[in-house]
Amino acid sequence: MRSATPGSRDGPVTGAPTDGRLGHVLSIDRSIIDAIVAHARRDHPDEACGVVAGPVGSDTPTRHIPMTNAARSMTFYEFDSMEQLRVWREMDDRGEEPVVIYHSHTATEAYPSRTDISFAGEPGAHYLLVSTRDPETEEIRSFRIVDGVVTEEPVRVVDATVDPNAVQSYMFGQSPTTVDYECSGR
Amino acid sequence: MAIEVRIPTILRSYTGGAKVVEGSGESLNDLLSDLDARYSGLRARLVTDEGALHRFVNVYVNDEDVRFLGSLDAKLSDGDTVTILPAVAGGAFGFAAAAAILGHHGTAGSAPAR
Numbered sequence: 001m002r003s004a005t006p007g008s009r010d011g012p013v014t015g016a017p018t019d020g021r022l023g024h025v026l027s028i029d030r031s032i033i034d035a036i037v038a039h040a041r042r043d044h045p046d047e048a049c050g051v052v053a054g055p056v057g058s059d060t061p062t063r064h065i066p067m068t069n070a071a072r073s074m075t076f077y078e079f080d081s082m083e084q085l086r087v088w089r090e091m092d093d094r095g096e097e098p099v100v101i102y103h104s105h106t107a108t109e110a111y112p113s114r115t116d117i118s119f120a121g122e123p124g125a126h127y128l129l130v131s132t133r134d135p136e137t138e139e140i141r142s143f144r145i146v147d148g149v150v151t152e153e154p155v156r157v158v159d160a161t162v163d164p165n166a167v168q169s170y171m172f173g174q175s176p177t178t179v180d181y182e183c184s185g186r
Numbered sequence: 187m188a189i190e191v192r193i194p195t196i197l198r199s200y201t202g203g204a205k206v207v208e209g210s211g212e213s214l215n216d217l218l219s220d221l222d223a224r225y226s227g228l229r230a231r232l233v234t235d236e237g238a239l240h241r242f243v244n245v246y247v248n249d250e251d252v253r254f255l256g257s258l259d260a261k262l263s264d265g266d267t268v269t270i271l272p273a274v275a276g277g278a279f280g281f282a283a284a285a286a287i288l289g290h291h292g293t294a295g296s297a298p299a300r
Contacts, residue, residue, distance in 0.1 A: 075277050075278045076278075076279045077276060078273065079274040081244045081253075082251060088271055101274060115277055115278075115279055116276035119273065121243075122196065122274075
């Protein structure tokens with residue numbers, strides 16, 4: 001099993017929240033990743049975007065919410081403001097928060113652009129990027145963006161579609177069903 | 187006149203961590219000035235130097251986006267709820283071009299987190 005330890009980092013890690021709530025790895029269920037990739041492929045060549053909500057403080061993404069790209073653009077995405085209000089209220093009512101905010105790049109790599117960094121307004125979220133530039137390759141990377149500082153983190157895709165608590169048991173044990181996406185170390 | 191204001195995570199450093207605060211004012215502009223008196227710096231995160239509502243945030247009065255209610259001139263009444271959310275946007279496009287599309291002229295260098 002490959003290690004999930006992050007490789008070299010560019011920016012100062014001190015920009016990250018220090019409350020210990022965020023791990024240095026995004027663990028996410030295979031079924032959610034598949035749904036995100038399918039959404040990105042479906043909307044290609046336009047950029048796709050959405051949220052994965054999870055219980056507040058859990059750092060566990062559990063509920064996939066595809067959002068409309070109000071910009072309907074190949075190079076830009078923007079949540080529809082009214083849809084966002086509805087979804088954010090719904091999360092609030094359910095005791096959830098946006099654990100993952102994702103979007104696709106359709107012709108370039110899955111790395112935050114300057115636009116992405118400038119707009120990033122959820123310091124507690126994992127910013128997941130999917131590139132659909134290659135129809136055969138699944139290109140997924142995850143970042144935290146805090147005060148303009150980008151920190152890449154490994155993505156661990158876990159097959160645990162039945163019992164979400166099973167994700168925890170896979171974290172430290174051997175499991176043939178996990179896939180670790182290493183940071184590229186750029 | 188009490189208006190409930192819901193503060194997003196990224197701006198709670200200005201409100202001592204509070205998720206909901208109260209303020210008063212007959213318009214959104216008045217409300218933000220009132221809040222700024224107690225939560226210094228908050229207004230500057232929402233309003234540009236030119237005096238317009240920042241493109242990086244969404245502000246709602248009850249269930250309506252204030253961009254449809256006259257932005258900073260939006261009228262407020264006792265019992266209204268004002269919700270502030272960070273706009274979620276980005277993409278592969280160059281920042282200057284994106285900012286131009288969004289009508290965010292002349293302030294492309296001023297990221298919201300500064």
